[in-house]
Amino acid sequence: DTGVSQDPRHKITKRGQNVTFRCDPISEHNRLYWYRQTLGQGPEFLTYFQNEAQLEKSRLLSDRFSAERPKGSFSTLEIQRTEQGDSAMYLCASSYIPGSEQFFGPGTRLTVL
Amino acid sequence: TQLLEQSPQFLSIQEGENLTVYCNSSSVFSSLQWYRQEPGEGPVLLVTVVTGGEVKKLKRLTFQFGDARKDSSLHITAAQPGDTGLYLCAGTNTGNQFYFGTGTSLTVIP
Numbered sequence: 341d342t343g344v345s346q347d348p349r350h351k352i353t354k355r356g357q358n359v360t361f362r363c364d365p366i367s368e369h370n371r372l373y374w375y376r377q378t379l380g381q382g383p384e385f386l387t388y389f390q391n392e393a394q395l396e397k398s399r400l401l402s403d404r405f406s407a408e409r410p411k412g413s414f415s416t417l418e419i420q421r422t423e424q425g426d427s428a429m430y431l432c433a434s435s436y437i438p439g440s441e442q443f444f445g446p447g448t449r450l451t452v453l
Numbered sequence: 454t455q456l457l458e459q460s461p462q463f464l465s466i467q468e469g470e471n472l473t474v475y476c477n478s479s480s481v482f483s484s485l486q487w488y489r490q491e492p493g494e495g496p497v498l499l500v501t502v503v504t505g506g507e508v509k510k511l512k513r514l515t516f517q518f519g520d521a522r523k524d525s526s527l528h529i530t531a532a533q534p535g536d537t538g539l540y541l542c543a544g545t546n547t548g549n550q551f552y553f554g555t556g557t558s559l560t561v562i563p
Contacts, residue, residue: 344495373551382457382541382553383496396549431495439484439548444495 344445346432352451353422360418361448365434372415373442374407375431376400383431389415390438422452456480457542457554465560466532474527474540474557482544485525486551487516490539499527532561 345364353359365372370391375383386405387397391412401407404422409415419426429449433442457478466472476485484503488496500509502518502525509516513536515528525542542554 375553380462380556380558382459382543382556384553385550388549398550433495439545441498441501442551444497446494 344432344434344443346430346445346448348448349446350449350451352453354453355424356421358418358420359422359450360416361430361432361450363415363417363432363445365414365432366436366443367413369434369436369443370412371435371438371442372409373433373435374415374417375433377429377431377447378427386417419450422450424452426450427452456552457544459540459542459554459557461557462555463558463560465562468533468561468563469531472529472532472559474529474559476525476527476542476554478523478544480544480552481522481546482552483522483546483548485518485522485542485544487525487527488541488543490541490556496539496541529559532559534561534563537561 347362373388374386377383385398386401387407389409392409404420407417429447431444431447433444435442457476460475486501487499490496500516505520505522507518513530517526537560540557543551545551
C-alpha cells in the first residue's frame with residue numbers, strides 16, 4: 341500500500357461548473373476525513389466517515405458540497421456550482437481508529453476562475 | 454474560525470540556530486498533534502501528546518503539552534535546511550474532529 345492517494349492533483353474550472361474529487365485511503369483504514377486548506381492557513385475540517393457512514397459535517401460544508409463513501413473504501417467530494425471562494429487545497433486523510441494517526445493524501449488543488 | 458493560534462506565523466533563521474513555535478488555545482484538548490507539511494503535499498504527523506505537562510523528544514525536536522492542555526510548544530535545536538516547512542498543531546477532544554492551528558512557516562537558510 342502506497343498511502344492515501346487523491347485524484348486529480350490539480351483542477352482548474354470556471355465558476356458555476358461542478359467538480360468531483362476522489363480519495364483512496366489506506367486499505368485497512370475505517371476513518372476517512374476531508375479538509376480544506378487555503379494558502380497560509382491550517383486545514384479546516386469538512387467531514388468524516390466511519391466506513392460508509394458520514395458521521396459529522398462542518399458548517400463549512402454548504403449544500404453545494406456533498407461527500408460519499410459508498411462501499412466504505414474510496415470517497416468522493418463533489419462541489420456543485422463552484423464559486424471563486426471554493427479555490428483551495430482539498431485534503432483527504434485516513435486513520436485506522438478514532439484519534440489515531442491520520443495519514444494525509446497529497447491533496448487536490450482547486451482553482452475556480 | 455481557528456481555535457488554535459500559532460506564533461510566529463513566519464520564521465526565517467540561519468542553519469544551526471534554535472527556535473520555538475507556540476500553539477495556544479482557550480480550549481482544553483484531550484490530545485494535541487504536531488504535523489509538518491511541505492509544499493504540494495499533505496501534512497505528516499510528527500508527534501501526539503496526551504498528558505498535561507508531557508514532554509516528548511524526536512531527535513532535535515522537543516514537544517511540550519501545557520499543564521492545562523490548552524497550549525503546546527515545539528522547540529527545534531540546531532535547525533537544518535531539511536526542517537523547512539509548515540508546522541501545524543492540531544487538537545481534538547473526541548478523536549473525531551481535529552482543529553488545526555493557523556500554521557508556522559519555517560525557512561532555514563543554509
